[in-house]
Amino acid sequence: MKTLFGNEQLLTEPGDCWAYGYDNSRQQALPQAVCFAHDSEQIVGLVHLCRKHRIPLIARGRGTGTTAATVPVHGGIVLSLERFRSRLDIDPANRLAIVSPGFTNQEVQQAAAQHGFFWPPDPTSAAVSTIGGNLAYNSAGPRAVKYGTPRDNTLGLR
Incomplete structure (x- = not known):
């Protein structure tokens, strides 16, 4: 190790x-x-x-x-995976985000907002919970009713 x-x-x-x-x-x-x-x-x-x-x-x-x-x-x-923070790219033309698992939900929201978008999942722990954990648990918050869960809004994982 x-x-x-x-x-x-x-x-x-x-x-x-x-x-x-x-x-x-x-x-x-x-x-x-x-x-x-x-x-x-x-x-x-x-x-x-x-x-x-x-x-x-x-x-x-x-x-x-x-x-x-x-x-x-x-x-x-x-x-x-909290330190795995190598990539947070928002591609507005393709309505796509590529995000490493260590970024928080709040950081993704802020990056998406700069392009007029948002990440639909909004767990109450968004300021501290990571995208990796968000996807692992499929934790979504109240917006999931209208916009879907993390799995509904994810095209792929690597």
Whole structure:
């Protein structure tokens, strides 16, 4: 893991990892390590490593979910995507946004608004919840009734 992430993108001390062992469900478990991905290649490398060694891997945005889906399995590794913020492009001509998973819903809303658009999902945690987590949970907020959920408004994932 150190080869993939280095010291700056990897936590292994229990005191450092503890903050990544819970979400708003109030359930908690200590992960063995926390890796902060900055690109797709790191994610692929970590998935291969965890699969090879049969280590549970839990993907996480910023931990704002309420279903314990990001609470790690005992001995597992948390893959945090909150620092994966390499791309936030709005293409008004094609009515399209390309967004890395670490951007918050609010940041996407602000970028889209500059072009006269908006991202339909509006969870109450928009200021802190990430697009990656938004898509993982399909969390939408009240506008989903009129405009659909994140899955309804997503053309593809990489």
